[in-house]
Amino acid sequence: MIEVNSISFRYHEDWVLQDVSFRAEKGEFVGVIGPNGSGKTTLLKILYRLLTPQKGEILFELVSMKRMERADIAKRVAVVAQETHLLFPFSVLETVLMGRSPYLGHLMFENEKDLEIAKKAMEWTKILPFSERPMDELSGGERKRVFIARALAQEPEVILLDEPTASLDIQHQIDFLDLILTLNRERGLTIIMASHDINIASEFCDRLILLQGGRIYKMGTAEEVITKENIETVYGCEVWIDQNPISGMPRISLLKKGGH
């Protein structure tokens, strides 16, 4: 579905991403992990063409992303980013309806069908009961669900998640990720998630990409990527890796320096 062919990107002098290539198949849940500054967020921004790589290209179902209209990209790729700034807050419904924007073109107003799609998305994310509330009165977990609903209203094929669980407590982390996993399994949506939480990536993703200094250090299943050797080399700290006793997936434990 998405084919990234040896892309390199730099803001100024230094390359932030170098020679990155991978494919994400339809319905796959791909995790991108790596230390701060390894290029995770930059990679996501390139995948919806906020940034354009200086080298290489990205094919979306064999079509070069450079040749796609912005609105066409937004019809296929939705983004749930870190907190957005709410200067003059819109209501939940108004925010979800914004997901219909790429379909409106030059039209000024949403029609009944758009409203129907937005309502379904809100029903699905269980935010319909507070659809009239302004966004700034919601909790962090509720706001995240609003942005998933907005992404669903875009009727995309791919959802990009940038540190989606960073500001959530563990209950809301699990709620959020279960929702994403259901979308992935039941609707066949392709998910690409950048995360700092290696355990979450291990538990939820089909495949992981481990970035180091803008290059892919290792790519594969959680078992292949999350090894003591890989993690210690890339992150530069000591860790202990065993298995989650319930799921059997690799589990990482942090170790104090010299404390064991």
Next chain:
Amino acid sequence: MKIVTQKKVATLSIFLSLLLILVILVSITMGSVKVPPLRSIRILFQSIFGLKGGGSETERAIILSLRLPRAILAGFVGAGLSVSGATFQALLRNPLADPYILGVSSGAAVGAILAILLGLGTFSFGLPLISFLGALLTVLVVFYFGRQDGKIHPNTLLLAGVIIGSFLSALIMFFISISQKEELRTIIFWLMGDFSFSNTRAILIIFPYILLGFFLLYLRSRHLNLILSGEENAVQLGVDVERLKLVSYLSASLITAASVSVCGLIGFVGLIIPHAVRLIFGPDHRLLIPASALIGASFLIASDTFARTLLAPTELPVGVITAAFGGPFFLYLLRRRKVIKTI
């Protein structure tokens, strides 16, 4: 469901237009020369329908050549400043932004003061025309310095605007310090915002630009909603952000330039009207832009009517009235932080 629909925008626009007409009618009945209200309105309608009669020659001249054009001009300027202010607040994501934030007004001021010093102040087209050119020139210079590699960075543009504005203010101070007594009074009235410079033909100069700017912005009002949550957010939803910014900044600047050139620096209208409209109707630009235009027009016509009549026959600069209303209102908004979170 409380969302903005075409029907809601249309209904509200009609209602606010009726309010605007009412304000215009009240405005033309008031002034230092007493013309009975009903006769004033009869004179107006008779002239609209091409009928003769009603009122003396002087009364007809006062209503049709003085008060009505002045009300219409104040309406265009009030609408222009409010729409331009709402746009700058959205583009810069700054609730304190107003139409003058990019220094366009200082360019207009330098133009106007030059015109006054050159003795063109009494010449019908001279002052607004030179002022308008000064404002347009400033827009070009600000955008030349405010863009980097073909992109508008709001902070860079803002800095360029503020710096160029400060430089032009120095020029203004210089001109003031070398001006004569009679010129000084004219200059100060202009700087406070005043419609007494204007004449019927001033409307003809500015209305095409204000209308053009308004339509360009209204067509983009849905996308302005999206950029309110950040440029990245707008890109995620498929907006060509660079194009949106370029057209919107230039339209708002053009509106400011046209407005300021005919009446000087009228403060507070462009700052408070958008906030007041958001308070009542919410932040959606599809409603905010037309509602700000119509309410801003009514507000400035009403303010100018006060300015003409409060100490009649002495006229106050209208900027004094708008600031007198606007200052306390803004403080009230500050108290009600519900509307403006980030101050």
